[in-house]
Amino acid sequence: MVPSPHTIAVLPRAPHNGSPVPWLTSLYHKAYPGPYGDRRYPGNCSGELIKDLFLYFRPTRVLDPMTGSGTCADVCRELGIECVSFDIRNGQDACDPQTYEQLGLFDFVWLHPPYFRQKRYTDDPRDLSSCPTLDGFLNRLHLLILNCRDALRDDGRMAILMGDYSDFEFGFCPLTYHTKRLCFGCGFRQQCTDIIRFSHGASSSSKTYRSSFIPGLHDVCAVFDKSSSPTPQ
Ligand SMILES: C[S@@+](CC[C@H](N)C(=O)[O-])C[C@H]1O[C@@H](n2cnc3c(N)ncnc32)[C@H](O)[C@@H]1O
16 A cells, blocks of 8 residues: 655634734644754754743743753743753652752743653653653652642643653553543643644654554643642542
8 A cells, every 4th residue: 555645734724813822723733843952852842832832821930840951941041931940860850849849939830741651761760751660650740740730829830741652562551641630630720722732853753663553643732720620520
């Protein structure tokens, strides 16, 4: 069978509204990542999405507890937003409440955790990508979400970028579902539509696999309000 060629997807037209970033819709498709972070860093994400979120929500003090290559911090620098950012690679564990002592409160958390063991960042057992089991990973993700909730002002928001996980041995794991489940359990309420981010430039896209599967070509950004949740538990 001949593989289908790349085609141009025609996106649905978005309704006119008062958004300062009308291109920020449930389908996010900018192929250009912007001059933020380092594209060579494993799991690096586009700064354009972070920038559009900040232009929409207008935070003044942002927490990014999983720096990676510094994409969020770079966006904050450009927009003149105060940003506190750290990473396990510098010895700071985002799952440990002590890490947040003395940091004060934030009005926005940008959270981009590892997608379970999709990319291994360090050998530090506190690193989420080092968790040997899914239960271990989800337990640490839960601690992370609790810490971020406690670091937020009562009117604060948290955006989490997460992708589903799949490998030959494990099969498919709906990490985006588990992430939301944990957030709702911590009292968060989803603020707006899921933002489905097209994964332009994912390293897996250029690989060839012998097995047959339906490729996932997106990850999901969900934005939550800290305010108490009417979502059924
Ligand atoms: C998906 S990457 C973030 C990439 C980043 N958004 C960028 O654009 O470069 C996830 C990051 O989480 C970090 N990390 C994993 N476990 C952590 C922990 N317990 N505390 C703090 N950082 C952790 C990893 O070192 C990695 O840099």
